[in-house]
Amino acid sequence: MNESIIVRETTETDAPAVVDLAALTWPHIARSRTEAIIELDPWRDRQAAFGAFAGGRLVSYARFHFRPVRVGAAVVNLGGVADVVTHPDFRRRGLARRVLQAGIASMKSAGLPASLLFTANPGVYRGLGWRTFHGISGVVDLSGMPRLGRGRTRITREHVLRLPPALEGVYESGCASHPISQVRPVAYWRDWPKWMLNEPNGQTVEHFASVAWRGASPCAYGLASRSAIIELCCLPGEQDAMLDVFDHLVEASRADRAVGAVRLDLPYDHAVAAALAPCATFSTATLGMVLVLDLKAMLHALQPALAERAEGIRHDRIRIHSPAGSATVTINDGEVSIGDSQEPCAATLTGTAFSSLLLGFGSVRALHDAGEVDADPRALELLDALFPCRNAHYWAIDRF
Numbered sequence: 001m002n003e004s005i006i007v008r009e010t011t012e013t014d015a016p017a018v019v020d021l022a023a024l025t026w027p028h029i030a031r032s033r034t035e036a037i038i039e040l041d042p043w044r045d046r047q048a049a050f051g052a053f054a055g056g057r058l059v060s061y062a063r064f065h066f067r068p069v070r071v072g073a074a075v076v077n078l079g080g081v082a083d084v085v086t087h088p089d090f091r092r093r094g095l096a097r098r099v100l101q102a103g104i105a106s107m108k109s110a111g112l113p114a115s116l117l118f119t120a121n122p123g124v125y126r127g128l129g130w131r132t133f134h135g136i137s138g139v140v141d142l143s144g145m146p147r148l149g150r151g152r153t154r155i156t157r158e159h160v161l162r163l164p165p166a167l168e169g170v171y172e173s174g175c176a177s178h179p180i181s182q183v184r185p186v187a188y189w190r191d192w193p194k195w196m197l198n199e200p201n202g203q204t205v206e207h208f209a210s211v212a213w214r215g216a217s218p219c220a221y222g223l224a225s226r227s228a229i230i231e232l233c234c235l236p237g238e239q240d241a242m243l244d245v246f247d248h249l250v251e252a253s254r255a256d257r258a259v260g261a262v263r264l265d266l267p268y269d270h271a272v273a274a275a276l277a278p279c280a281t282f283s284t285a286t287l288g289m290v291l292v293l294d295l296k297a298m299l300h301a302l303q304p305a306l307a308e309r310a311e312g313i314r315h316d317r318i319r320i321h322s323p324a325g326s327a328t329v330t331i332n333d334g335e336v337s338i339g340d341s342q343e344p345c346a347a348t349l350t351g352t353a354f355s356s357l358l359l360g361f362g363s364v365r366a367l368h369d370a371g372e373v374d375a376d377p378r379a380l381e382l383l384d385a386l387f388p389c390r391n392a393h394y395w396a397i398d399r400f
């Protein structure tokens with residue numbers, strides 16, 4: 001059967017077949033929205049998609065989209081994975097696997113150090129190397145959730161399609177390390193709610209925004225749908241206002257809409273994630289999975305964050321061996337360099353669990369105790385300093 005299957009990158013001319021396949025699989029999602037999500041992706045020219053074709057007909061598909069993600073002071077370009085689908089008549093023949101393999105090769109050749117996806121079906125990806133984050137889940141239980149803020153900020157509820165223009169500045173400062181205007185015109189930011197949040201009938205009733213004001217100017221805001229808090233940004237120093245915004249979104253979800261839980265994806269160093277971690281309960285409905293594609297590229301991308309964390313460390317060197325390659329991390333008076341040094345190392349670490357470690361999703365000690373890494377005690381100490389497990393919340397996609 002497989003002989004007649006061809007796997008290749010899809011082109012513009014395949015777009016109708018892609019939308020047909022998606023509509024067959026997810027009939028509740030309007031075709032226009034699928035088209036818009038692909039068409040209007042701000043990094044559309046940096047994404048790749050692959051399909052498996054049987055006799056010229058598209059029967060399996062996956063899209064690999066570029067997403068810059070903030071990790072402390074670093075920006076790591078990740079390959080997201082979306083719209084993984086095989087036609088019902090062609091399932092369980094290894095087609096999704098072949099399409100995903102093509103995507104992995106493409107992300108590697110594009111120089112992306114790692115890939116990240118969300119799924120309710122991790123078994124599809126595990127065989128190819130993606131690993132679930134330790135303890136990660138994005139669905140937070142709202143019942144009994146305490147207030148995080150002090151309730152001192154003036155908050156208004158806004159229609160998501162009529163957001164105050166000044167929110168653009170709040171958004172941009174939230175994404176300071178990678179302003180959207182450098183990637184595509186700010187029009188993307190303005191248009192995003194229209195194509196992403198509009199219901200097919202033209203309404204956006206399931207979406208709303210809470211905006212915090214400092215005098216006449218917005219200083220923080222959040223966007224929510226019925227089932228998710230989509231974005232939470234503030235101006236520098238306005239974290240308290242953002243916590244008030246979060247409380248407002250939770251209250252609106254809980255009281256007005258009788259929603260008991262919402263999905264929440266935040267960067268691990270996000271102020272709301274940090275405040276929430278000790279008191280929130282998360283379910284495991286959807287799992288995040290990450291695959292390090294190139295260890296050295298990943299460490300290079302993380303270098304600004306590592307430099308911050310290495311402050312105070314005088315001289316040390318660690319050698320890391322992983323399925324995504326080997327590398328040495330050398331620290332000299334707080335300066336961090338990544339390479340292949342053959343000099344003696346104070347510590348070595350070997351194992352397969354680097355995906356969760358490098359992005360701060362799992363602690364090296366927990367991985368060591370679970371037998372997923374092999375390290376001497378010095379390595380554990382150093383890696384704890386360089387790759388602290390912050391909390392379960394991460395993932396600053398293009399908006400957060």
Ligand SMILES: CC(C)(COP(=O)(O)OP(=O)(O)OC[C@H]1O[C@@H](n2cnc3c(N)ncnc32)[C@H](O)[C@@H]1OP(=O)(O)O)[C@@H](O)C(=O)NCCC(=O)NCCS
Nearest residue numbers: 025084085086091092093094095096097119120123124127
């Ligand atoms: C999930 C889906 C894409 C799998 O496609 P497929 O072509 O049948 O998958 P493959 O035959 O290539 O199998 C790939 C791997 O997934 C596993 N797998 C496939 N279907 C699975 C399922 N329903 N549950 C658990 N694992 C599954 C296979 O065992 C295989 O694992 P391995 O690589 O360790 O051997 C397909 O069932 C589908 O389109 N489902 C509906 C859409 C969907 O749920 N997409 C995923 C969104 S995250």
